[in-house]
Each structure stands twice: as structure tokens, then as C-alpha cells.
Amino acid sequence: MNAFLESARRIATEVAAPNAAAVDAESRFPAEAMDALKQAHLLGALVPAELGGPALDFATVFAICHLLGRHCASTAMIFAMHQIQAACIVLHGREVEWQRNFLRRIAGEQLLLASATTEAGIGGDLSRSACAVIRDGDRFGIEKRGTVISYGDQADAVLITARSGPDAQPTDQVIVVAPKEQCALEKTGGWDALGMRGTCSNSYLLRAAGHVDQVIPEPYADVSPRTMVPVAHLTWSSLWLGIATDAVARARAFVRRQKQPAGEGMPPGMNAMRLAAAVSQLQSMKANIVAAARLYENALKSPEGVTALSFSIAMNNVKTSTAYRAVEVINQAMLICGIAGYKNDTPFSLGRHLRDAHSAALMVNNDRIDANTASLLRVHKLDGDLFD
Amino acid sequence: MSNADIRAVLETHARIPVAVESLSDEANLFTAGMTSLASVEVILALEERFGIEFPDQMMHRKTFASVSAIAEAIARLKAVA
Numbered sequence: 001m002n003a004f005l006e007s008a009r010r011i012a013t014e015v016a017a018p019n020a021a022a023v024d025a026e027s028r029f030p031a032e033a034m035d036a037l038k039q040a041h042l043l044g045a046l047v048p049a050e051l052g053g054p055a056l057d058f059a060t061v062f063a064i065c066h067l068l069g070r071h072c073a074s075t076a077m078i079f080a081m082h083q084i085q086a087a088c089i090v091l092h093g094r095e096v097e098w099q100r101n102f103l104r105r106i107a108g109e110q111l112l113l114a115s116a117t118t119e120a121g122i123g124g125d126l127s128r129s130a131c132a133v134i135r136d137g138d139r140f141g142i143e144k145r146g147t148v149i150s151y152g153d154q155a156d157a158v159l160i161t162a163r164s165g166p167d168a169q170p171t172d173q174v175i176v177v178a179p180k181e182q183c184a185l186e187k188t189g190g191w192d193a194l195g196m197r198g199t200c201s202n203s204y205l206l207r208a209a210g211h212v213d214q215v216i217p218e219p220y221a222d223v224s225p226r227t228m229v230p231v232a233h234l235t236w237s238s239l240w241l242g243i244a245t246d247a248v249a250r251a252r253a254f255v256r257r258q259k260q261p262a263g264e265g266m267p268p269g270m271n272a273m274r275l276a277a278a279v280s281q282l283q284s285m286k287a288n289i290v291a292a293a294r295l296y297e298n299a300l301k302s303p304e305g306v307t308a309l310s311f312s313i314a315m316n317n318v319k320t321s322t323a324y325r326a327v328e329v330i331n332q333a334m335l336i337c338g339i340a341g342y343k344n345d346t347p348f349s350l351g352r353h354l355r356d357a358h359s360a361a362l363m364v365n366n367d368r369i370d371a372n373t374a375s376l377l378r379v380h381k382l383d384g385d386l387f388d
Numbered sequence: 389m390s391n392a393d394i395r396a397v398l399e400t401h402a403r404i405p406v407a408v409e410s411l412s413d414e415a416n417l418f419t420a421g422m423t424s425l426a427s428v429e430v431i432l433a434l435e436e437r438f439g440i441e442f443p444d445q446m447m448h449r450k451t452f453a454s455v456s457a458i459a460e461a462i463a464r465l466k467a468v469a
């Protein structure tokens with residue numbers, strides 16, 4: 001295993017885990033774990049070697065999300081969201097000198113990237129924007145209202161989606177990279193949520209201004225299916241599997257500790273059987289994610305790989321199915337642990353796991369994703385071979 | 389099948405903000421503004437119009453990127469049929 005994965009393992013168990021309950025209870029940014037990830041140079045994970053980064057592969061990034069997810073889902077989600085943004089610059093901005101310099105800064109200064117995609121009046125449809133990039137010579141300005149920016153207060157830069165110009169259609173979008181010193185953020189809404197309480201996903205009125213080279217040259221319509229969607233769905237699925245895995249590990253410890261069958265009328269071994277079923281669920285979730293991660297790795301090898309319909313469908317499905325199954329498997333763990341799982345102060349507590357996992361079907365709503373898949377299925381024939 | 393037939397399908401289904409006739413045979417339709425969802429409509433219409441089915445292997449952007457790419461794909465399917 002590589003050294004970066006080992007650092008992540010240490011941070012997950014020694015820094016993220018002991019602070020997870022406080023992060024959740026206080027709905028605060030997991031500063032300790034995020035600082036440790038910076039110290040370990042993990043925020044620059046995807047930056048290419050010639051720009052001063054370790055050029056880790058996506059598989060390692062997914063593995064880190066999974067590790068962090070087992071111990072603090074909020075930390076894992078912040079790390080994931082950061083890497084999605086980093087991937088967009090690495091894969092779509094590198095032709096531009098400003099973007100290359102910014103990647104050097106991400107690796108050198110361990111800058112934390114946030115994103116501003118949702119918007120007042122548009123809601124969760126990321127493929128449309130109301131705000132626009134307003135150009136004046138080689139300068140631009142932008143104003144985005146009611147946009148959710150997770151860890152907006154702590155981020156060092158924000159990637160903003162906007163229409164490419166004042167006359168552009170809502171779907172004609174670009175991504176603008178705006179370092180924090182060029183942004184003015186006015187908080188318009190807070191984040192007191194059921195779970196993922198450490199992501200601090202506040203709403204803001206965002207104003208930014210800078211040089212036009214900060215606009216990623218490829219349109220968002222290309223960046224989204226090629227990079228943003230696959231990297232988001234795979235980092236998220238990996239960390240959701242992490243949450244579910246820790247829940248089942250707690251259930252396993254509970255079953256292991258039980259000396260007698262629990263209570264009158266409960267057939268002996270019932271919890272052990274439930275546990276076996278839950279582990280089987282975890283295995284198929286994991287197989288699904290690993291297969292999708294390999295599919296992405298292979299798709300990256302050819303220019304049209306990431307544009308294949310079958311690829312988009314697979315990336316959609318890994319997200320929606322992992323989201324549903326994470327909650328299901330944590331419910332099973334809860335049935336196994338019983339009251340010990342329901343209470344918040346036992347070694348078998350599962351409340352945080354369950355609350356965090358409920359975000360999965362909502363962050364980019366599963367129904368929206370299934371509707372997209374359904375439209376692709378009008379022409380996709382399901383004629384692939386087993387190992388296609 | 390002619391490129392004019394393909395252009396007729398594009399005119400109705402591609403929802404490109406400019407007139408299809410103003411684009412060359414080689415012009416990239418996605419760059420011209422065809423969205424992925426519009427491309428699904430185009431594929432459906434092409435299959436119906438030319439009595440073909442594009443296999444999943446051909447279902448990526450390059451196949452439908454321009455008038456000439458579409459013509460080539462249809463010719464290839466017709467040749468094996």
C-alpha cells in the first residue's frame with residue numbers, strides 16, 4: 001500500500017475518529033482532520049508531478065474517501081468534494097497557464113477547494129445557471145445568489161458554475177476558478193441538518209472578480225459527464241460504503257459480545273444471520289463500486305471512453321444504488337444492535353451513521369439521476385458482454 | 389441515405405441554436421450546442437428514419453459528433469446488415 005494511503009489511514013483513525021462525535025454534535029467544520037490532511041499533502045493528491053503534486057491515481061483517492069468515511073463522514077465528504085473540483089482543473093484546465101499555476105498552488109499551499117453550483121431560482125439542477133460571467137476586456141465579474149457552498153467559510157477557493165456570458169442560454173455554462181481573496185461571501189442561510197453536519201453547507205450571496213483565464217476553457221456540459229459526475233459519484237459511493245462498513249463492523253462487535261440469544265422469543269443466532277446478510281450486502285456494494293472505478297480508469301484511456309452512454313449509465317447507477325443500499329444496510333445493523341445502536345453513547349451507536357447516510361439519496365437527488373438514466377435507456381440497448 | 393436526410397433529422401431534433409445548414413459536414417455538433425439529451429432524440433430519430441439500431445459500442449459522442457461522422461456510422465451499419 002502506498003504511503004499516502006497509510007497517512008490517510010492514520011489520520012482517519014487517530015484524528016478524524018476521535019473528533020467525529022463533536023463535529024456532529026456541534027455541526028462544526030472538522031478542522032483537526034482537515035489540517036492533518038493538509039499536513040500529509042493529501043489535498044494536492046491529483047496534481048501532476050510536473051506541477052509539484054504526487055499525481056496519485058483515482059483509485060487511491062477513492063480508497064482514502066472510503067477510509068475517512070468509516071470514521072468521520074463529514075471529513076470524508078469535504079475531502080471528496082475538494083478532489084472533485086481538483087480533478088476538473090487537472091483534466092480540463094491544464095492548457096491554461098493561470099490554471100497550471102493554480103494547480104501548483106493547490107499542491108504547494110494545500111489549498112482547499114469548494115464549489116458553488118446550486119443557485120436561487122434553479123435549485124438542484126446543476127445543468128442550468130442563472131448567473132453569468134460578465135467580461136470586460138481580460139477581466140470578469142460574477143454574482144451568484146442563494147448558492148450553497150459547503151465549507152464556504154473555510155475554503156481557499158471556490159469553483160463557480162455560471163452562464164458563459166450575459167446572452168448565453170441557461171445550459172451554456174462554464175466553471176470559473178475563484179481564489180478566496182477574489183470572492184466576497186455574504187452568508188444568507190445556515191446548515192443545521194439531520195446529518196453530514198460538519199460539511200457546513202451554508203448558503204451565500206457570492207461575488208467574484210478576476211482574470212478571464214480563470215474560466216476553465218472546456219464548457220461545463222463537457223466537464224460534467226466526463227469528470228465531475230464520475231469523480232463525484234465514485235468518491236461519494238466510496239465514502240458511503242465506508243459509513244455502512246463501520247455500521248456493520250459495530251454490529252459484528254455487538255454480535256461477538258453477545259453471550260446469550262437476546263431476549264425471550266428471539267430465535268438463537270438470529271442476529272448472527274442478520275449480520276451475515278448485511279456483510280453480503282456490503283460485499284456487493286463494494287464489488288459494484290470497484291467495478292465502476294475500473295470502468296472509469298479504462299474509460300480515461302480513450303478520448304471517447306468517458307462519453308459512452310454505457311459509461312454514463314454505470315456512473316449514475318453506482319451512485320443511486322449505493323445511496324439506497326447504505327441506508328438499508330445501516331438499518332440492518334441497527335436491528336442487530338437494538339437499543340445499544342439506537343442510543344448515542346454506546347460503542348454500538350449508529351445514529352450518526354444513519355443520519356449521515358440519509359444525505360446520499362438527496363445530494364443530487366436519486367430521482368433526478370434515475371430520470372437521466374431513463375432518458376439514456378431510450379437508445380441504450382443493454383447488449384454488452386459480461387466483461388464489457 | 390444522403391447527408392441531406394441526416395441534416396433533416398438534425399434540424400428537427402438536435403435543438404442547435406444555429407441553422408443546421410450553416411454548419412459544414414465536419415462541424416462538431418456538440419460544440420455547436422447539441423446537448424446530450426438532444427443527442428438521444430437525434431439517435432432515436434436516425435434509427436427510425438434509416439431502419440437501423442446503433443449497438444451500445446457505437447453509443448458515444450464521436451459517432452454523432454458531425455454530419456459526416458453520422459453518415460459514416462450509418463454506412464457501416466448498413467454494410468453489415
